[in-house]
Every structure is written in C-alpha cells, then in structure tokens.
Amino acid sequence: MTEPLQPPPKKNPLKRTRVPVSPPGTRSRAATALAVMAAEGRFALQHCADCGRIQYPPRDLCRACLSGALQWRDTDPMGQLVAETAIRATPDTHFRDRLPIRIGTVLLDAGPSLICRLHGDVSGDDRVRVINRIDAAGQAILLALPLKEVPHMQDDPALRALSCDPRHRRVLITDARAPEAPALARALLKAGASRVFLGLPEAWKPFPARSELEDIGNCSIMPLDVTDIDSVRELAAGIGGKTDILINNARFIRPGGALARPDTIFARQELDTGCLGLMRLAQTFGRAMAARGEDGVNNATAWVNILPIGALVPQPGFGLSSATGAAALAISHGMRADMRGSGVRVMNLYTGPMDDEWHQELPPPKVTPSALARAIVSALIAGQEEATAGEIARDLHARWRDDPALAIREALAK
Amino acid sequence: MTAPAPYDGVVVTAPFTAPYTRFSPHPAQYWLGSALRGSLKAAGLTPRDIDGLTVSSFTLFPDTAPGLADHLGLELRWLETVTVGGACGVVALRRAARAVQTGEAGIVACIAGDANEIDSFRRLLQSFSRFAMDASYPYGAGGPNAVFALLTDHYMRKFGATREDFGRIATAQRANARRNPQALLRGALGLDDYLGARMISDPLCLFDCVMPCAGAEAFLVMSEDRARSLRLPHARIRATIERHNAFPDDPAQYRGGWAGDAPGMWDTAGIGPGDIDLLQTYDDYPVICAMQAEDLGFCSKGEGARFLASRDMTIDGDFPHNSSGGQLSAGQAGAAGGFLGLTEAIRQVTATAGPTQVAKAARALVSGFGMVNYDRGICSAAAIIEGESA
Known part of the structure; x- marks a missing residue:
C-alpha cells in the first residue's frame, strides 16, 4: 500500500535547506549506453546480433558467443521477483538519507536476471514490470513496478525520485504569450501542480489570454522578459526559491534561412530569446533550483527546454530557428552537466512545427497546444530527459538516432 | 578429463596471522610485509631464503606484486598475483605447490592482506568491479x-x-x-x-x-625434505x-x-x-x-x-x-x-x-x-x- 503523498509543510526559513548529494555516478561506457535509453524512457537491453542472446549487466562483447555486434533493443520488461532485501546500512551519503532502500533480484521473461530497486507495492514472488529511469546522477536505474496500477502508485518514494512529477510542485512557464500556455497550465494543475507561474513579456501590450488563465485558478501571471537580464533577475529574486519545475517555452520564430533576408535583425532577436534567454534563466533560476534538489516533497526537479526538432535535424525552411535550437541544445547539454547531481533533470523536448501563425504554410501534421502540453506533462511524470512532441518530431528523432548524417541529408533534400 | 597429478613431496608450513585491527593507518605494503616477516620468523628463515611469492590484496594500489617485491627487498624468480578474493588462500596454495613441485621455485611465500583506514571500505565498494560500479553499487550501495x-x-x-x-x-x-x-x-x-x-x-x-578490518596472513610452501631439514611442522x-x-x-x-x-x-x-x-x-x-x-x-x-x-x-x-x-x-x-x-x-x-x-x-x-x-x-x-x- 503506497501512502498518498502529503503536501509539503510551509518551509521553515530558520532551517538549513538540505544540500543535494549525488547518488553514485560513475559508470562504464556500456552502462552509460543504458542511460541513453533511460533518458528516452525505454527499457532496452543488449541483444547479440549474431546469436540473439540478451544480456545484463551491459558488456563490451556477447557473453554467449563473444561477438562485438551488440544492439540496444527494447526488451520485454516483464519478470518475476525471486529475492528481495531492504538495505538498512550503507556507507554512501546519498543513500544513507533514504534508508531503508528496497532492492530485489528479478528474473526477466527475456532471460537475464537483474538487481533493481523495488516499488513499495512489489514483494514476495510477484510478477513485475521493470522500468529504466534516469537518476539524479544522470545514470540509469532499474525499478520493478507492480503489474497492475495500484492506488497512489506515483507517490512511492523510489518511483517519485525517478520521476519529475508535477504533483505538489510549483511550475514556471517562461512565456505566457505562447499559444500553448493555457493548455500547459491546465495540464500541469490537473497533474497535481500546486501553482503555475507564467512569465509575461512586454506586459504593457494587450494580453488576450489573461482572463482564460485567471479563470483556471492557481495561476500567477508575472512580468518576465528573457531578453532583459534585469527582468529575469527581478523575477528570480521573487520566485527563484520556489520554482520546482521550469518550462522554458520562450521563443521568437521567423521562417527562412541564411539567405532569406539581407540582414540579421530577426536572427539576432531569435538568438537573443531562444539561446541567450536560456542562459539568462540558467544564471538565475538555474542556480537557485540546483541548490534545492533535496528540498523535501517539492524539491526542484526539472528544467524543460522546448526546442524545435531542427535543433537535431536542421529544417531548411526554418534555418534560423534550427540554428537557435541547436545553440540552445548545446547550452542545455552543458546545463545538464552543471546541474548533475543536484537532483534537477534537464529535459530537451523537441517539437515538430506548431499549429501557429509562423508555420501556417506547412502541411500537417502540426503540434496543437494541447498535444504539446500533454507531451511535456507525460515526459515529466516519466522522468525523461529526452522527449518529442508530435509525429514529425518523433519521426525525425528516430531517423537522427538511427543515422544522423543520413537524417540531415534527407531533410535538406525535401 | 584426467585426474590431476598428486602433490607428492610438497608441503605447506609456517602459518602466520598478523594481528588484525579494526582501523589502521598502515598501508597494505606494511601489512603484507609484516605477515611475511612473521611467517619467515616462524620458519627460521630470512627474506633471502625465499625465491617465490604469491600476493593477494585489494588495497596495494598503485603497486602491483613487483612493486611490493621492491618495497620488501625481495629477489624472486617466481612471482604470482592471486586476485580471487576469498578463494585466494587455496588458489595461492595450488599455484605455489606446483611451482615447488616442478622446480620453478624453491620456497614460495604466500601472503594476503589489506589496509583499512576510515572510509576505505566505501571507496573499495564503489569501484570493486565494473559490474558492481555499473549495476549493484548504485542500487543502495549496500x-x-x-x-x-x-x-x-x-x-x-x-x-x-x-x-x-x-x-x-x-x-x-x-x-x-x-x-x-x-x-x-x-x-x-x-x-x-x-x-x-x-x-x-x-x-x-x-x-x-563480517567486520572489515586491517590485517594479513602468510604461509610458506616448500619441499617436504626442506621442511624436515628445517624441523618445521x-x-x-x-x-x-x-x-x-x-x-x-x-x-x-x-x-x-x-x-x-x-x-x-x-x-x-x-x-x-x-x-x-x-x-x-x-x-x-x-x-x-x-x-x-x-x-x-x-x-x-x-x-x-x-x-x-x-x-x-x-x-x-x-x-x-x-x-x-x-x-x-x-x-x-x-x-x-x-x-x-x-x-x-x-x-x-x-x-x-x-x-x-x-x-x-x-x-x-x-x-x-x-x-x-x-x-x-x-x-x-x-x-x-x-x-x-x-
């Protein structure tokens, strides 16, 4: 029986905020490949292309035939618990604060047996489903879940630590004017977020969505212009210490590539918003959040960068957006390293063309505001660090994973 | 599979246990050398009398067996590292016995031991093996x-x-x-x-x-004739x-x-x-x-x-x-x-x-x-x- 998670008590300002201590983060190259799968929310194991053997822990060669042709493939995650324990003593500082830690041995239907963390509702000789998640060290951790959904399943401490669940957390959406802002706010609140802050650039301009947002409840609209460091600092001074999830959706989009215009005015604006804006947020909110990775029930947990899929596979019709996305992506990866160990995951969410005025001439499928909101919230709950929204982004991401050079050539030929 | 040859003419002798301590400032070289000294003393021998050595230790880094030989001033014609953890006693005995039997060494000292400073157990655990580092230590570090x-x-x-x-x-x-x-x-x-x-x-x-501690053990492997002439049990x-x-x-x-x-x-x-x-x-x-x-x-x-x-x-x-x-x-x-x-x-x-x-x-x-x-x-x-x- 998982106890429902209670809302956090009011923070006592006299008490020291717990300092984040990373779980063990050193892994071999083969085990790091498991983290690549975990970042995408995939339970994948090494399959030998020559003899078909499935193996775990990750190796450099097949343990059955010594072939080097090992492929990471999605694998049947079902299995049976054959042994369990509750660790009550450990020399490791991270785990010492979380005792007891329940682990077990699961014999997978696919063949290998493995040591994994256990959800609180798993015990005895239960049938289980194993998931592969990113931990606070940015490495893969396997966790066995009950086969059937149980009450308050997400509230289990082991599972919650491997998720970025919005429940009981406060979220900042950096651009209230983006078309997805109302849908996103609604989806977050529905998922249990306790408050949604929305940053409003150029507050003097008319803001038609204001009443819609105000009607939702638990939404606070606050001035924020990511192109102005003073504005970012001012908001961070106010809510930086109570932002548990930050969703950076601020963007400035104009179609076209390098040859589209005789000047760089739009390019400059696009980079100032999409790339330098991210840096300004990182320098303020990022630092505050990294310090709050162990701050109880509503610790800082996720930073989401919404990026065009062109960041990975440049789209010729949106060359400037792709360039801005690629620059922001590089910064995002750097942030992941900077925030590693704090408990805050940095998620890249790649979108296909949005169903908005700037992508009006493109054919469908396009990403609707509600589809983008759903993709963000489900990726947060699944603790992903890499996610996509929409068919086009999913398709291009898969092609990029398979062969980046080919994916880019293909995109240029269209 | 043919049966292995018997261990005719080879014996094991001069067991020595360097008294264990819970924590110690001494490194592994100290412990291994101390056990060797104790075993040689029990046999009435000097370091120059041995020409073979097996070494078992987790904490000798950055040394390996040759570095230990240098540290302890041993000249050897047969040297073996036996890194099989809790099986190292029997395995060292097997290796040493065959070396003596075939004449590749005259007297082999088998030594095993480790240092234990405060916090060294944690450091040993987190990098004990690649699979431990990848797939067991991160699961609660038990x-x-x-x-x-x-x-x-x-x-x-x-x-x-x-x-x-x-x-x-x-x-x-x-x-x-x-x-x-x-x-x-x-x-x-x-x-x-x-x-x-x-x-x-x-x-x-x-x-x-078990309680992790510092300590070391040693014994000697030699021909039965040699043991008899030294009057060693x-x-x-x-x-x-x-x-x-x-x-x-x-x-x-x-x-x-x-x-x-x-x-x-x-x-x-x-x-x-x-x-x-x-x-x-x-x-x-x-x-x-x-x-x-x-x-x-x-x-x-x-x-x-x-x-x-x-x-x-x-x-x-x-x-x-x-x-x-x-x-x-x-x-x-x-x-x-x-x-x-x-x-x-x-x-x-x-x-x-x-x-x-x-x-x-x-x-x-x-x-x-x-x-x-x-x-x-x-x-x-x-x-x-x-x-x-x-």
Whole structure:
C-alpha cells in the first residue's frame, strides 16, 4: 500500500535547506549506453546480433558467443521477483538519507536476471514490470513496478525520485504569450501542480489570454522578459526559491534561412530569446533550483527546454530557428552537466512545427497546444530527459538516432 | 578429463596471522610485509631464503606484486598475483605447490592482506568491479551485505532455512573465537542476541555480516625434505579444486563451483567427508557456509543450514567448523579473509593451534569463495590438507 503523498509543510526559513548529494555516478561506457535509453524512457537491453542472446549487466562483447555486434533493443520488461532485501546500512551519503532502500533480484521473461530497486507495492514472488529511469546522477536505474496500477502508485518514494512529477510542485512557464500556455497550465494543475507561474513579456501590450488563465485558478501571471537580464533577475529574486519545475517555452520564430533576408535583425532577436534567454534563466533560476534538489516533497526537479526538432535535424525552411535550437541544445547539454547531481533533470523536448501563425504554410501534421502540453506533462511524470512532441518530431528523432548524417541529408533534400 | 597429478613431496608450513585491527593507518605494503616477516620468523628463515611469492590484496594500489617485491627487498624468480578474493588462500596454495613441485621455485611465500583506514571500505565498494560500479553499487550501495541478503532470502525461500539455522552457525563461531585471543569480536553471543540484533539488509542482521578490518596472513610452501631439514611442522596437500564462474545462468546463486568439482576432489583424495576432522568454510555470511556444506558433500542440497545447525560446530564439538571464529568473529581483513581458514587449518593439522586446537585434528577441508563481481560469488576452491599424524 503506497501512502498518498502529503503536501509539503510551509518551509521553515530558520532551517538549513538540505544540500543535494549525488547518488553514485560513475559508470562504464556500456552502462552509460543504458542511460541513453533511460533518458528516452525505454527499457532496452543488449541483444547479440549474431546469436540473439540478451544480456545484463551491459558488456563490451556477447557473453554467449563473444561477438562485438551488440544492439540496444527494447526488451520485454516483464519478470518475476525471486529475492528481495531492504538495505538498512550503507556507507554512501546519498543513500544513507533514504534508508531503508528496497532492492530485489528479478528474473526477466527475456532471460537475464537483474538487481533493481523495488516499488513499495512489489514483494514476495510477484510478477513485475521493470522500468529504466534516469537518476539524479544522470545514470540509469532499474525499478520493478507492480503489474497492475495500484492506488497512489506515483507517490512511492523510489518511483517519485525517478520521476519529475508535477504533483505538489510549483511550475514556471517562461512565456505566457505562447499559444500553448493555457493548455500547459491546465495540464500541469490537473497533474497535481500546486501553482503555475507564467512569465509575461512586454506586459504593457494587450494580453488576450489573461482572463482564460485567471479563470483556471492557481495561476500567477508575472512580468518576465528573457531578453532583459534585469527582468529575469527581478523575477528570480521573487520566485527563484520556489520554482520546482521550469518550462522554458520562450521563443521568437521567423521562417527562412541564411539567405532569406539581407540582414540579421530577426536572427539576432531569435538568438537573443531562444539561446541567450536560456542562459539568462540558467544564471538565475538555474542556480537557485540546483541548490534545492533535496528540498523535501517539492524539491526542484526539472528544467524543460522546448526546442524545435531542427535543433537535431536542421529544417531548411526554418534555418534560423534550427540554428537557435541547436545553440540552445548545446547550452542545455552543458546545463545538464552543471546541474548533475543536484537532483534537477534537464529535459530537451523537441517539437515538430506548431499549429501557429509562423508555420501556417506547412502541411500537417502540426503540434496543437494541447498535444504539446500533454507531451511535456507525460515526459515529466516519466522522468525523461529526452522527449518529442508530435509525429514529425518523433519521426525525425528516430531517423537522427538511427543515422544522423543520413537524417540531415534527407531533410535538406525535401 | 584426467585426474590431476598428486602433490607428492610438497608441503605447506609456517602459518602466520598478523594481528588484525579494526582501523589502521598502515598501508597494505606494511601489512603484507609484516605477515611475511612473521611467517619467515616462524620458519627460521630470512627474506633471502625465499625465491617465490604469491600476493593477494585489494588495497596495494598503485603497486602491483613487483612493486611490493621492491618495497620488501625481495629477489624472486617466481612471482604470482592471486586476485580471487576469498578463494585466494587455496588458489595461492595450488599455484605455489606446483611451482615447488616442478622446480620453478624453491620456497614460495604466500601472503594476503589489506589496509583499512576510515572510509576505505566505501571507496573499495564503489569501484570493486565494473559490474558492481555499473549495476549493484548504485542500487543502495549496500555492498556485499545487500547482495548476500538477496542470496540468503532466495535460499530461505527455496529451501526453507531459518534465521535460527544461520544464527547457530554465527554463535558457534563466536564460541570458538572466545578461545582465540586474536579474534576482534570475542564477546559472548547467544542465539537470542543474534535474533534480536539490528537488521543490516533483511534477512541479514548485524551478526551475519563480517567486520572489515586491517590485517594479513602468510604461509610458506616448500619441499617436504626442506621442511624436515628445517624441523618445521608441516601439512601435505591431499587434493584441491578450483572453479570460476560456475552456473552463471542460475537466476540467483544457491550453489557454487564445488557442486561440480567436489566428487572429483574426493576421488583424488581417496577419502570421503566422514574422514574430515575439521571443516573450514569461507564464512563471509552464514548462508555461504551452508552452501559449502552441501556442495562439498557433507549433506544434500538445501540441507546445509539445518545440517550445520544440528551439529555442534565448536572446537570440542562433533563437527568442528571455523575453529578460529572465522571471519564472522575474527574480522575480514580484505584478501586475508581468503587465507584465514587455511592458516588456521595448517595450525590445526600440525597441532600448533594452541587455545583453539581441535583434539586429534589430522585432516582438514578448507574451502574458499570469492569475488562478488555482480550478484554472486564467482570463484570457488577447496583443499584437503593433512598433518603428519594422518
């Protein structure tokens, strides 16, 4: 029986905020490949292309035939618990604060047996489903879940630590004017977020969505212009210490590539918003959040960068957006390293063309505001660090994973 | 498969235990060298008299065996590193015996030991092996306690063994340790104390787990003629076995390599379990003692815990087992844990064990088990040795 998670008590300002201590983060190259799968929310194991053997822990060669042709493939995650324990003593500082830690041995239907963390509702000789998640060290951790959904399943401490669940957390959406802002706010609140802050650039301009947002409840609209460091600092001074999830959706989009215009005015604006804006947020909110990775029930947990899929596979019709996305992506990866160990995951969410005025001439499928909101919230709950929204982004991401050079050539030929 | 050649003309002698301490500022070089000095002194020899060396240690870094030879001023014509953890005593004995038998070395010193500074155990655990670093340490950092808790839980489920059964193994060893002045844990331990102890990793409690410490062990392998001319009490090697990575497809470990190799060992020795006066199992956890009792042929599979619990395992009992108190009470000085059963057995069969001496102990079976690479012990080994009275 998982106890429902209670809302956090009011923070006592006299008490020291717990300092984040990373779980063990050193892994071999083969085990790091498991983290690549975990970042995408995939339970994948090494399959030998020559003899078909499935193996775990990750190796450099097949343990059955010594072939080097090992492929990471999605694998049947079902299995049976054959042994369990509750660790009550450990020399490791991270785990010492979380005792007891329940682990077990699961014999997978696919063949290998493995040591994994256990959800609180798993015990005895239960049938289980194993998931592969990113931990606070940015490495893969396997966790066995009950086969059937149980009450308050997400509230289990082991599972919650491997998720970025919005429940009981406060979220900042950096651009209230983006078309997805109302849908996103609604989806977050529905998922249990306790408050949604929305940053409003150029507050003097008319803001038609204001009443819609105000009607939702638990939404606070606050001035924020990511192109102005003073504005970012001012908001961070106010809510930086109570932002548990930050969703950076601020963007400035104009179609076209390098040859589209005789000047760089739009390019400059696009980079100032999409790339330098991210840096300004990182320098303020990022630092505050990294310090709050162990701050109880509503610790800082996720930073989401919404990026065009062109960041990975440049789209010729949106060359400037792709360039801005690629620059922001590089910064995002750097942030992941900077925030590693704090408990805050940095998620890249790649979108296909949005169903908005700037992508009006493109054919469908396009990403609707509600589809983008759903993709963000489900990726947060699944603790992903890499996610996509929409068919086009999913398709291009898969092609990029398979062969980046080919994916880019293909995109240029269209 | 042909039977291995007998160990004719080779003996093992001069066992020495450098007294263990819970924490020590001394590095591994100090401990290994101290054990060597003690063994040589017992034999009346100097460092120049040995020309072969086996080294077992986890904490020698950045040195390896040649660096240790330089550190200790040893000139050698035969040098071996034996990194099989808890199986290192028997495996070092096997290597050294063949070297002496073939004339590649005259006298081989076998040494094992480790340093233990504050926090060094944590550092050892987090980089113990690649699979441990990748796939067990990040799961709560329970170290071997957690892995053996899983094995113990699985064993209890599969065979119906109880905590009382395991408690009897631990308490009998403590009774033995109370007669060993060098054991680190010598306080009285009853079954109620065992059952009431705090849990470390369910179902393992405090007294199921060895205490990491600093220390070292050593013995010498030489020709029987040499031992006689030096007037050294010595033991012959009747049969040995060694196996690595047996039964890798068992979902959880409930048997070790002995299960396949023990019948051959008994055939070679020409004797059976009933002819053994003293059993020294590798006792990092009681469940492993039970597993060895089964796999070595003292009882059938699944009966090990109940079998041991039903016997009197103390020094004066009907089934003397781990007469020095074993690692559970003497402490686990890293790789020295793989030697402790063997050095004690040499003392026993040469009637030099002093306060822990088992009456009329002529023949001992020593078993080793080592290297929890991921979710199980990889290395298993065993040796039957006998004194001149056998």
